[in-house]
Amino acid sequence: MTGPGSTVRSASVVELGVALVLLAVGAVASCVLAVAWLTAYVGSVPFPVTILVAGAWTVFLVRVASAWSDRAIVSAFPALIWVLTLVALNLGPGGDMPVPLGLRGLALLVVGGLIPLWVATAGRSLSPDAHRG
Numbered sequence: 001m002t003g004p005g006s007t008v009r010s011a012s013v014v015e016l017g018v019a020l021v022l023l024a025v026g027a028v029a030s031c032v033l034a035v036a037w038l039t040a041y042v043g044s045v046p047f048p049v050t051i052l053v054a055g056a057w058t059v060f061l062v063r064v065a066s067a068w069s070d071r072a073i074v075s076a077f078p079a080l081i082w083v084l085t086l087v088a089l090n091l092g093p094g095g096d097m098p099v100p101l102g103l104r105g106l107a108l109l110v111v112g113g114l115i116p117l118w119v120a121t122a123g124r125s126l127s128p129d130a131h132r133g
Contacts, residue, residue: 019068020077023061027078030057031085034112035098038105048104054112058082062120076120083113 034054040047061078068074086109090097099105 016068023065023078024081026061027081028085030054031082035089051107051111058112058116059119062116072121076117079113079117079120
């Protein structure tokens, strides 16, 4: 979905591929850092600010991806990579679960992955618009 004044580049396959790889690296790094700092405390109070940072960063990556293509799958790619990274981290070696089960883990999944995924796909139809040329 592009609004008035937004620009979508006509990218070659190589450019789009490089852009998607860089967006994937940004999504993976964001997820790993958010998980690493999820259990941070300020004094004796939990301070999971990384949930908000991860959400804002992933929405930013989704917006950058949507500038490269009109297709919803391209826009959703960074959010999908982010969610898959979160799942992979919890299925990690030795049965470790770095994301705690509970409200913080659920909030991280929703704000960091599902809301950006919704932003990437909201208002997009699966069929091409007849009025676009």
